[in-house]
Amino acid sequence: MSDLASPRGPAGPRSVPPGGEAIDFVQLLTPDGARKRPAEYPLDVDADTLRGFYRDLVLLRRFDTEATALQRHGELGLWAPLLGQEAAQIGAGRALAPQDFAFPTFREHGLTWCRGVDPAQVLALFRGASLGGWDPAVHNLHLYSIVIGTQVLHAAGYAMGIQRDGHVGTGDPARDTAVLACFGDGATSQGDVNEAFVFASVFNLPVVFFCQNNQFAISEPNQRQSRIPLYRRASGFGFPGVRVDGNDVLAVYAVTRDALDRARRGEGPTFIEAYTYRMGAHTTSDDPSRYRPTGELEHWQQLDPIDRLVEYLLLTQTGDERYFAEIAAEADALGVRVREACRSIPNPLPESMFDHVHVEPHAQVDADRAWFRAYQSSFETAGGAA
Amino acid sequence: MSGPGDHQVADSIEPADVQTLTMARALNAGLRRAMESDPTVLVMGEDVGALGGVFRVTDGLAKDFGDERVIDTPLAESGIVGAAIGLAMRGYRPVCEIQFDGFIYPAFDQLVSQLAKMHYRTAGAVRVPVVVRVPYGGGIGAVEHHSESPEAYFAHTAGLRVVTCATPQDAHWMIQQAIASDDPVMFFEPKRRYWDKGSVDLRAASAPLDRARVVRSGERLTIAAYGPMVRTALDAATVAEHEGISIEVVDLRSLSPLDVPTLVASVERTRRLVVVHEAQTFLGMGAEIAARITEACFYQLEAPVLRVGGFHTPYPASRVEEDYLPDVDRVLEAADRVLAY
Ligand SMILES: Cc1ncc(C[n+]2csc(CCOP(=O)(O)OP(=O)(O)O)c2C)c(N)n1
Numbered sequence: 001m002s003d004l005a006s007p008r009g010p011a012g013p014r015s016v017p018p019g020g021e022a023i024d025f026v027q028l029l030t031p032d033g034a035r036k037r038p039a040e041y042p043l044d045v046d047a048d049t050l051r052g053f054y055r056d057l058v059l060l061r062r063f064d065t066e067a068t069a070l071q072r073h074g075e076l077g078l079w080a081p082l083l084g085q086e087a088a089q090i091g092a093g094r095a096l097a098p099q100d101f102a103f104p105t106f107r108e109h110g111l112t113w114c115r116g117v118d119p120a121q122v123l124a125l126f127r128g129a130s131l132g133g134w135d136p137a138v139h140n141l142h143l144y145s146i147v148i149g150t151q152v153l154h155a156a157g158y159a160m161g162i163q164r165d166g167h168v169g170t171g172d173p174a175r176d177t178a179v180l181a182c183f184g185d186g187a188t189s190q191g192d193v194n195e196a197f198v199f200a201s202v203f204n205l206p207v208v209f210f211c212q213n214n215q216f217a218i219s220e221p222n223q224r225q226s227r228i229p230l231y232r233r234a235s236g237f238g239f240p241g242v243r244v245d246g247n248d249v250l251a252v253y254a255v256t257r258d259a260l261d262r263a264r265r266g267e268g269p270t271f272i273e274a275y276t277y278r279m280g281a282h283t284t285s286d287d288p289s290r291y292r293p294t295g296e297l298e299h300w301q302q303l304d305p306i307d308r309l310v311e312y313l314l315l316t317q318t319g320d321e322r323y324f325a326e327i328a329a330e331a332d333a334l335g336v337r338v339r340e341a342c343r344s345i346p347n348p349l350p351e352s353m354f355d356h357v358h359v360e361p362h363a364q365v366d367a368d369r370a371w372f373r374a375y376q377s378s379f380e381t382a383g384g385a386a
Numbered sequence: 387m388s389g390p391g392d393h394q395v396a397d398s399i400e401p402a403d404v405q406t407l408t409m410a411r412a413l414n415a416g417l418r419r420a421m422e423s424d425p426t427v428l429v430m431g432e433d434v435g436a437l438g439g440v441f442r443v444t445d446g447l448a449k450d451f452g453d454e455r456v457i458d459t460p461l462a463e464s465g466i467v468g469a470a471i472g473l474a475m476r477g478y479r480p481v482c483e484i485q486f487d488g489f490i491y492p493a494f495d496q497l498v499s500q501l502a503k504m505h506y507r508t509a510g511a512v513r514v515p516v517v518v519r520v521p522y523g524g525g526i527g528a529v530e531h532h533s534e535s536p537e538a539y540f541a542h543t544a545g546l547r548v549v550t551c552a553t554p555q556d557a558h559w560m561i562q563q564a565i566a567s568d569d570p571v572m573f574f575e576p577k578r579r580y581w582d583k584g585s586v587d588l589r590a591a592s593a594p595l596d597r598a599r600v601v602r603s604g605e606r607l608t609i610a611a612y613g614p615m616v617r618t619a620l621d622a623a624t625v626a627e628h629e630g631i632s633i634e635v636v637d638l639r640s641l642s643p644l645d646v647p648t649l650v651a652s653v654e655r656t657r658r659l660v661v662v663h664e665a666q667t668f669l670g671m672g673a674e675i676a677a678r679i680t681e682a683c684f685y686q687l688e689a690p691v692l693r694v695g696g697f698h699t700p701y702p703a704s705r706v707e708e709d710y711l712p713d714v715d716r717v718l719e720a721a722d723r724v725l726a727y
Pocket of ligand 1: 105107146147148183184185186187188214216217218278282432461463485489492
């Protein structure tokens with residue numbers, strides 16, 4: 001089988017052949033900006049929607065770039081850049097209905113963007129000022145998950161709840177609800193993720209598994225996680241899998257919307273592999289020069305998710321230089337806003353570490369808090385006396 | 387095994403027998419020597435190959451020993467430990483790396499129900515000489531799940547040896563001793579001390595793997611610490627000395643078994659004990675030590691054994707970790723209290 005890695009040589013051949021032609025996936029927009037119209041994924045988007053995608057991609061990239069810079073300036077402890085994955089995340093995020101619920105990884109800044117989470121709340125986590133920052137119910141978006149794969153089981157359970165609420169297959173578009181479970185290619189090796197597939201399959205859950213195959217789990221190429229294309233795993237679990245060009249926002253949008261519709265209709269889970277590339281470092285602590293094959297980044301830069309949309313907007317005369325300049329100015333303004341917001345994130349009060357350990361009073365936590373309070377004030381007294 | 391710590395590598399070492407190394411480099415050199423002297427030693431984990439591990443502890447090993455012996459595994463901790471058990475059954479000595487403390491829990495079953503019990507349930511027929519390296523502890527400004535101290539879970543589990551190094555010298559030797567041990571060993575590495583430098587004597591270990599060590603002698607009280615807190619305890623002792631208080635510091639090194647005799651000998655002289663660790667005090671190592679010392683030294687003790695450790699909360703956001711973690715002030719506060727009796 002041509003898509004099997006060689007049986008030995010642990011690294012195997014790279015899955016990205018020069019030019020990328022051998023990868024078959026759903027594509028609606030070629031890297032040159034030409035529109036394709038696969039019959040299974042009909043998509044008619046009006047000019048405003050198209051421009052909206054463009055705006056999302058550009059602003060998201062700016063946010064991400066600013067955050068990387070903020071980390072370099074010591075304002076954030078860490079940042080996990082999404083550079084290169086904008087289309088995958090915006091396509092999926094914009095496909096969600098308001099009532100749908102999503103479970104992100106820690107790199108899902110496009111999803112938080114689509115779900116209206118204030119960028120400062122995302123930054124607070126990476127600044128070390130909070131462990132999360134938002135109420136999942138307000139945005140229908142769970143917190144970032146750092147322990148790889150754990151959130152995928154939560155998504156399955158949440159979908160079980162939706163099923164029990166009778167919010168599946170009623171035909172009422174405002175009521176039927178689906179769950180989007182996000183994870184990376186590396187996560188597919190975790191037991192939790194595979195267990196989630198089993199739960200989703202046997203209970204026919206309204207969940208869409210959205211895997212961004214960005215080719216790496218830190219330094220490990222995805223051949224270290226799978227000998228077959230990831231989307232084909234789904235068939236073994238008993239539900240459909242589809243691979244989509246993850247750098248094509250229209251294709252990701254169409255495929256995800258279709259899968260979410262299916263889930264809401266009560267037809268069960270779908271696995272989507274969004275085939276993309278992490279153009280930046282794994283995190284700001286990482287040094288990709290240690291493992292990135294030469295030429296690979298340059299290859300993927302040719303497939304940039306924003307460039308092809310620019311081509312298409314120009315081609316269809318939905319966007320012109322004036323419009324692009326307008327968005328660029330908006331991105332600059334966002335950059336300023338993000339920098340200021342980040343710098344003004346307040347440090348948590350030390351005593352707040354004792355908050356929310358339990359719902360109900362807990363004697364041990366209360367005792368530790370009381371000790372800490374007395375200990376703190378012993379310094380104040382000492383300081384005041386001096 | 388012949389006895390923890392008997393293992394010594396006596397090869398001639400150049401250029402110098404004593405080198406100044408960071409803890410990360412000292413571990414790297416220790417792993418390298420273990421791999422050179424025993425072809426069954428394997429290194430396995432996430433990103434341990436080309437990347438050399440996120441802390442570079444396995445740097446260069448894949449290049450020199452090949453990917454049959456330095457294995458970049460799929461992203462699955464249960465898989466790493468479970469497969470290591472199988473490899474051990476087949477005669478290998480796997481050294482697993484868990485990337486960060488907070489990611490060890492997916493492997494919990496394989497560690498506590500499988501690895502820990504294999505020798506026991508096979509009535510001694512199967513040995514599983516697996517080492518599980520865990521960078522642990524806080525103080526590096528990290529995001530969630532990257533700063534935890536889970537050692538007590540494993541010390542609580544019969545069948546696992548649990549050790550932790552505090553200096554480059556011990557890091558270098560203890561990793562070799564752990565690999566040489568025929569028991570499974572949980573090897574906790576204080577990640578915030580990875581970049582601390584110290585001299586490493588490449589000729590001999592400081593002590594066997596299961597021994598504590600008095601790392602500073604003193605008179606008025608004993609501080610028992612391990613891993614990242616040994617330096618904190620030593621710093622506290624230095625400050626106290628300026629105030630005329632002489633503190634003895636014991637580096638526990640082994641958490642299971644505990645070297646109770648070394649502690650008892652110290653406390654019999656100083657008559658006071660403070661135990662310091664980053665992990666929560668509630669049911670932490672300090673609780674066991676307090677019970678043991680109270681029993682063994684009841685008539686010598688001038689004060690109850692006090693504990694300094696983490697609060698009963700999850701590890702908080704890093705902007706407040708300095709308030710969470712025990713520091714010199716917190717250690718001295720406990721010293722004052724124990725001396726006030
Ligand atoms: C259980 C667990 N093990 C290890 C890690 C350390 N880690 C963080 S991200 C990562 C790679 C994740 O790869 P992938 O799932 O492909 O997502 P990506 O980072 O590429 O977006 C690893 C190993 C972790 N966070 N959780």
